[in-house]
Amino acid sequence: MNTEKLAPTRVHHFIADQLNDLAVRGKVVSVWVEESSYLVMLSLADRGITFRQLSPYDVSRSLRGNPDALAVIRADLLRDVPIGAPSINPGSSIGD
Numbered sequence: 001m002n003t004e005k006l007a008p009t010r011v012h013h014f015i016a017d018q019l020n021d022l023a024v025r026g027k028v029v030s031v032w033v034e035e036s037s038y039l040v041m042l043s044l045a046d047r048g049i050t051f052r053q054l055s056p057y058d059v060s061r062s063l064r065g066n067p068d069a070l071a072v073i074r075a076d077l078l079r080d081v082p083i084g085a086p087s088i089n090p091g092s093s094i095g096d
Helices: 009-021 056-063 067-078
Strands: 026-033 038-044 048-054
Touching: 009 026, 009 038, 009 056, 009 067, 048 056, 048 067, 056 067
Parallel strands: none
Antiparallel strands: 026 038, 038 048
């Protein structure tokens, strides 16, 4: 029996916003609710398709503004992102 379903839109947007805030070159492909986690499929510029499992508890606390939970979510999203990757979008400059 398959119990996976798409995560709420606000969770998808929240994760996409975190990638933008962290200046990660990539996008959220999908977010699925599994039994005990959100399964996030990302398309990263330097890594291709990659997956992250995020705790629903931490996502929920992050959505409510908990800084500790937000730090955990951001660390999970940054896992395997190459060190020294450009932190600004191509074509833009620091201070714009």
